Amino acid sequence: MSKFWSNTTRSITPYVPGEQPGAKKVIKLNTNENPYPPSEKVLSAMKAAVSDRLKLYPDPECTGIRAAASEVFGLPADHIFAGNGSDEILAFCFKAFFNPEEPILFADITYSFYEVYAGLFDIPYRKIPLTDSFDLQTEAYFEPNGGILIANPNAPTSKFTPLEVIREILERNPDKVVVIDEAYVDFGGESSVKLIPDYPNLLVIQTFSKSRSLAGLRLGLAMGQPDLIEGLNRIKNSFNSYTLDAVAQAGGEASLRDGEAFAENVGRVIRTREASVKRLKELGFEVLDSRANFVFASHTTVPASDIFHALRERDIIVRYFSKPRIDNYLRISIGTDEEMAALCGALEEILV
Amino acid sequence: MSKFWSNTTRSITPYVPGEQPGAKKVIKLNTNENPYPPSEKVLSAMKAAVSDRLKLYPDPECTGIRAAASEVFGLPADHIFAGNGSDEILAFCFKAFFNPEEPILFADITYSFYEVYAGLFDIPYRKIPLTDSFDLQTEAYFEPNGGILIANPNAPTSKFTPLEVIREILERNPDKVVVIDEAYVDFGGESSVKLIPDYPNLLVIQTFSKSRSLAGLRLGLAMGQPDLIEGLNRIKNSFNSYTLDAVAQAGGEASLRDGEAFAENVGRVIRTREASVKRLKELGFEVLDSRANFVFASHTTVPASDIFHALRERDIIVRYFSKPRIDNYLRISIGTDEEMAALCGALEEILV
Numbered sequence: 001m002s003k004f005w006s007n008t009t010r011s012i013t014p015y016v017p018g019e020q021p022g023a024k025k026v027i028k029l030n031t032n033e034n035p036y037p038p039s040e041k042v043l044s045a046m047k048a049a050v051s052d053r054l055k056l057y058p059d060p061e062c063t064g065i066r067a068a069a070s071e072v073f074g075l076p077a078d079h080i081f082a083g084n085g086s087d088e089i090l091a092f093c094f095k096a097f098f099n100p101e102e103p104i105l106f107a108d109i110t111y112s113f114y115e116v117y118a119g120l121f122d123i124p125y126r127k128i129p130l131t132d133s134f135d136l137q138t139e140a141y142f143e144p145n146g147g148i149l150i151a152n153p154n155a156p157t158s159k160f161t162p163l164e165v166i167r168e169i170l171e172r173n174p175d176k177v178v179v180i181d182e183a184y185v186d187f188g189g190e191s192s193v194k195l196i197p198d199y200p201n202l203l204v205i206q207t208f209s210k211s212r213s214l215a216g217l218r219l220g221l222a223m224g225q226p227d228l229i230e231g232l233n234r235i236k237n238s239f240n241s242y243t244l245d246a247v248a249q250a251g252g253e254a255s256l257r258d259g260e261a262f263a264e265n266v267g268r269v270i271r272t273r274e275a276s277v278k279r280l281k282e283l284g285f286e287v288l289d290s291r292a293n294f295v296f297a298s299h300t301t302v303p304a305s306d307i308f309h310a311l312r313e314r315d316i317i318v319r320y321f322s323k324p325r326i327d328n329y330l331r332i333s334i335g336t337d338e339e340m341a342a343l344c345g346a347l348e349e350i351l352v
Numbered sequence: 353m354s355k356f357w358s359n360t361t362r363s364i365t366p367y368v369p370g371e372q373p374g375a376k377k378v379i380k381l382n383t384n385e386n387p388y389p390p391s392e393k394v395l396s397a398m399k400a401a402v403s404d405r406l407k408l409y410p411d412p413e414c415t416g417i418r419a420a421a422s423e424v425f426g427l428p429a430d431h432i433f434a435g436n437g438s439d440e441i442l443a444f445c446f447k448a449f450f451n452p453e454e455p456i457l458f459a460d461i462t463y464s465f466y467e468v469y470a471g472l473f474d475i476p477y478r479k480i481p482l483t484d485s486f487d488l489q490t491e492a493y494f495e496p497n498g499g500i501l502i503a504n505p506n507a508p509t510s511k512f513t514p515l516e517v518i519r520e521i522l523e524r525n526p527d528k529v530v531v532i533d534e535a536y537v538d539f540g541g542e543s544s545v546k547l548i549p550d551y552p553n554l555l556v557i558q559t560f561s562k563s564r565s566l567a568g569l570r571l572g573l574a575m576g577q578p579d580l581i582e583g584l585n586r587i588k589n590s591f592n593s594y595t596l597d598a599v600a601q602a603g604g605e606a607s608l609r610d611g612e613a614f615a616e617n618v619g620r621v622i623r624t625r626e627a628s629v630k631r632l633k634e635l636g637f638e639v640l641d642s643r644a645n646f647v648f649a650s651h652t653t654v655p656a657s658d659i660f661h662a663l664r665e666r667d668i669i670v671r672y673f674s675k676p677r678i679d680n681y682l683r684i685s686i687g688t689d690e691e692m693a694a695l696c697g698a699l700e701e702i703l704v
Binding site (some may be wrong): 002004005006007008009010012013014015016017020028031033034035036037038039043046047050051052053054055056057058059061084085087088089095096097098099116117119120130133176200201209213214215216217218227228230231233234235237238239240241242243244245246247248251 | 354355356357358359360361365366367368369372380383385386387388389392395399403404405406407408409410411412436437440441443447448449450451469471472518527528529550552553562565566567568569570579580582583585586587588589591592593594595596597598599600603646666693
């Protein structure tokens with residue numbers, strides 16, 4: 001603890017991202033990255049942007065990405081905000097829409113960064129327990145609140161909340177911003193983007209890190225009615241006018257314009273997931289119904305932490321959370337077919 | 353004003369960056385960009401980083417950039433923080449080191465983003481007027497305060513504060529963080545980095561946007577003793593674990609390792625500046641002593657706003673601030689010799 005730290009710096013508990021193993025050759029199924037590379041069109045567009053023009057500031061409005069997103073999502077460009085990963089956009093949301101007077105609501109088991117943001121920006125929160133089957137307790141979100149955050153599909157559970165439920169929550173909270181964090185939606189969920197015209201209180205956030213194979217590039221989108229987008233812009237322009245560099249903007253636009261590669265990539269991950277779920281069940285796992293690029297699984301007889309460590313010894317990294325209610329689960333990212341075969345082979349050895 | 357906006361969103365006045373004219377062919381001397389492109393080595397390193405590896409998250413520790421900076425600045429890597437432009441690092445400083453109870457101090461005429469951050473993070477501040485010659489009023493920084501921010505060289509004045517003054521301010525504020533914002537230091541100032549071993553309260557911030565011709569890439573560094581760097585990391589890891597993408601990290605490291613191109617580029621800008629200052633004085637301007645890649649000039653007879661508009665009509669963009677004390681000055685970025693010749697030619701026409 002340093003005497004130079006602010007009260008905030010002293011009190012916060014920073015987020016700890018999943019391990020990045022560096023150069024060591026491992027099977028990395030711990031941070032929900034996509035096992036397939038970004039498309040050639042994305043890489044070409046980025047290389048073309050690596051040019052003398054880097055001496056100039058990038059476009060602070062991210063016009064190219066927003067125009068491409070406008071076509072993909074069928075929304076006007078003034079409904080779209082681009083940021084440095086969905087994490088940055090989530091941070092901006094806390095500052096843009098939530099106040100210190102009223103607790104915001106999110107699930108007890110969800111993306112653990114939400115409470116980190118709350119600590120950073122001094123926003124009170126109430127955690128709403130998921131049901132025993134890890135579903136949202138819908139009625140709890142009808143209580144007075146300062147805003148709502150829902151990851152859909154949820155992480156680390158992988159479960160999807162149907163849009164009827166989202167719609168009900170939106171209707172019961174007409175004066176509060178409801179943020180739907182759709183980091184994983186492309187892997188079989190249904191996006192709330194289609195609800196945007198009906199609900200001025202809805203903000204949908206997506207990322208390029210998972211379904212678009214661009215975790216290394218730091219790109220996210222927020223979509224909502226112009227009021228909300230303007231709120232995000234006011235915060236961004238009070239923080240850092242240019243959070244997306246010129247090369248990332250080029251890559252993001254190219255990714256949005258390459259729908260074919262996107263669909264193929266997502267389809268492959270889904271097929272591998274379904275095959276992996278089947279195999280894991282044969283190995284004695286209970287696996288939650290996943291609409292994400294990972295599965296959340298618990299073994300009927302062997303503790304998750306034992307399996308986690310045994311996999312680690314075999315250079316296979318999955319994610320284990322030593323937290324109440326989920327400390328007997330493993331979160332396993334969907335890799336290539338070969339990686340999943342190696343995982344299942346290792347599990348066969350471990351579980352004998 | 354939207355009902356969905358937080359108190360902060362309602363109250364802030366976002367920063368307005370200098371105009372980016374888009375495709376139109378203009379002589380752009382308004383945002384202090386470098387007129388010369390980044391070195392070939394930087395562009396090659398970036399192109400090499402545009403690869404399949406973008407599917408993976410980037411290194412959250414920015415190890416490569418920090419190792420290279422360690423060599424350039426002669427500091428251990430734990431004294432170095434890399435961020436998404438110096439703007440992001442400055443924002444983190446407000447959260448990391450300043451509290452709402454005590455006003456921080458900065459000059460009345462300085463980088464106008466400082467008061468924007470203060471508004472965003474609810475940090476009170478007191479503006480210390482520069483003297484009539486636009487120098488720091490040193491003694492005013494000995495008064496009780498919650499922290500100090502000094503741009504050195506200052507913007508938009510271009511003037512440099514000698515390190516003896518910085519040292520005195522550091523010594524009189526042993527319990528407060530003193531941030532020296534050295535965005536322009538490479539163009540003839542002297543860096544406070546050498547004071548870091550002596551002063552645990554000193555944080556020095558630099559950017560790749562000016563002297564390294566990488567405004568389009570969004571890279572900045574903070575340097576200080578490990579306590580301060582850890583404070584910044586705590587804030588960053590509560591905001592966005594990965595603010596620098598893999599390609600930007602590669603470009604930043606290559607730039608730091610290409611000292612030759614850097615020195616040559618900076619030398620060219622300085623030579624053009626000195627020639628431009630001479631010419632501007634011949635044209636009847638008073639020009640402050642610049643250690644930056646821009647000059648701050650006032651004409652003895654013609655109002656700055658008239659000159660600004662007349663240049664604008666000739667597609668030459670400089671920066672004019674309609675603010676007390678400096679509303680008769682123009683801030684002119686140093687372009688190429690050709691651009692400066694065009695500027696001076698236009699001024700000859702305007703000033704007849």
